[in-house]
Amino acid sequence: MAAILSCHHSASPATSSKFISPSIPTNRTRFSISHKQFGTRSSSPLPIKCQIQNRQQKGKSFSIKECAISIALAVGLVTGVPALEWSSNAYAANPVLPDLSVLISGPPIKDPGALLRYALPINNKAIREVQKPLEDITESLKVAGVKALDSVERNLRQASRALKQGKALIVSGLAESKKDHGVELLGKLEAGMDELQQIVEDRNRDGVAEKQKELLQYVGGVEEDMVDGFPYEVPEEYQSMPLLKGRATVDMKVKVKDNPSLTDCVFRIVLDGYNAPVTAGNFVDLVERHFYDGMEIQRADGFVVQTGDPEGPAEGFIDPSTEKTRTIPLEITVEGEKLPFYGSTLEELGLYKAQTKLPFNAFGTMAMARDEFENNSASSQIFWLLKESELTPSNSNILDGRYAVFGYVTQNEDFLADLKVGDVIESIQVVSGLENLANPSYKIAG
Structure with missing residues (x-):
């Protein structure tokens, strides 16, 4: 059984969960996601070493104002969907809306462990x-x-x-x-x-x-143990890229600055290569290159925590063997399909009711950032979604089918909300599953 990872913090008065303003702080990363219709998550029970603050929050109820905001935001999902793009100020003129019956379907599965179990092939x-x-x-x-x-x-x-x-x-x-x-x-x-x-x-x-x-x-x-090898062949054009043919687990240690209630934290993340082999493989390859070690958190606005934009003019990983930015395709797997779809959003494919195998359901869902108008522009920038699942039912929010999910934070995910711009990723280390990485480019000289 996996050990519980701890976050070191001091007890301090808990603050109530607030819904996020539509305005987005600017930062140097140009990949961004609008968050007008989302709120932050109320804390849920954590391992023993991380419970002091949450025990104080547990009994809190929503205020009338917060309930009104919740209703307004939910209505917003039906009446208009914000664009998800580099610029936080632009909106799609004619967004395609999910079917209403899907929007009001049953409660979503929010536990990352359950999502990972159901995602197995x-x-x-x-x-x-x-x-x-x-x-x-x-x-x-x-x-x-x-x-x-x-x-x-x-x-x-x-x-x-x-x-x-x-x-x-x-x-x-x-x-x-x-x-x-x-x-x-x-x-x-x-x-x-x-x-x-x-x-x-x-x-x-x-x-x-x-x-x-x-x-x-x-x-x-x-x-x-029911999965017998990797269940399909990745399309030929992507077969030479780093591929995670299975699952891997990484620990991300973050040093927190200027936060009297939290000093450092280790987040355990499970990466799913069964449903996102190219996306997860790219990330594991960068982890083994120590690409993220020492990198700061570059966006933390209550909607997402984001990093991965290296110093300098480049906005992604420059492969030293080619001296060019390495990009990966948009990769989304849906229920009933053995292979992921590549290069197109589910909207573009007309699959409005398709259920993604890795939905943006859990707090701490991990995905690739990209240019909204270039589906295959993802490189190294990653984000973790901090969401209120009740406002965006399973497979019915504006992210599913448009951004590539490839993992979930499975331990200490609630502490993602405590991270701020400038906090430092001390290290990301693969703790299991590295043997599932095919075509590791980090082993190539140069």
Whole structure:
């Protein structure tokens, strides 16, 4: 089980979440995204070492003013969509709107771990029927006091029954080369469910969330063991580029300046090369070149945190072997398609109702910045979205299908909102999955 990464901070009075003004601070990075219809996220529970501030915020309710703003912003999604472009002052004349029925669909999945599990290229109903009730424990825990444990027990019984009934189908879905590992994880999952049952019987509400997290890690591991190699061939024109054929995990350590409540923080990020092999591969290649080490945060306005614009006139990575800017294509994978779409937004393809495999749903969704009018202009500039998911339901916001998502911050994501322009990325290091990087250009001399 992965270790919990900590952020070092001192306790200070919590400030209430505010919606962001339409104005955008200017900075030297020219890739920008308008944020008129988005708000910042209220804090959610963090690992123990990062909970002091959030515990004070947890009981806060929206003011009437904030509720009015929320409604106004939601209406804005239906009545007009701002352009997403280099300039923050320009707007599209005739934006294409998503279908209203999609806009008002059910609540989005906001947990980055769940999004990553559902994004895996597998089709095994049996393991999903185990996964879903375990994830639903999160909703059950929103009930106050020990009454939540009755609902947790129902979730657990459902998951246990699904595992017992579907175990043969789950095992048959494991890749042959990974079967032994997958079976071992299933054993740990069964034992862990028994342990969670004991936690519930002991009425130990505080012990549920951590055990749930452990069980879902086992589920995710089993699901990854169902993937047999890389599931498709990348188009020929991109096959020589750095490609992440699978997943990788990186730790980004940020040194925070001029913030009495936070000094430094390590963010864990999972990169998904199954659905964005070119985009994720480009990033891992730059990480291995130490491209981002020592670079400042260049935009932090409550809507996104952005970096990646190097010093000097260049606005992307200059490949020393060519002395030219290396750019990558827009890359978006949608449900029902085995290969990503390249070079076109979903709007341009007429896929207005398509569901992206990696949606802008989680706080800390990681994507490539680019020129709005040049789909294939992304190079090194990256951003993390700080969003209020309730205002932009799953696959219905103005970013999905227009910008390439390639990962999610899975630990300490809430602290992204504390970063400011001038804070320094001390390092980004690959902690697992480097073996999945094909065509690593950083190994080429020059």
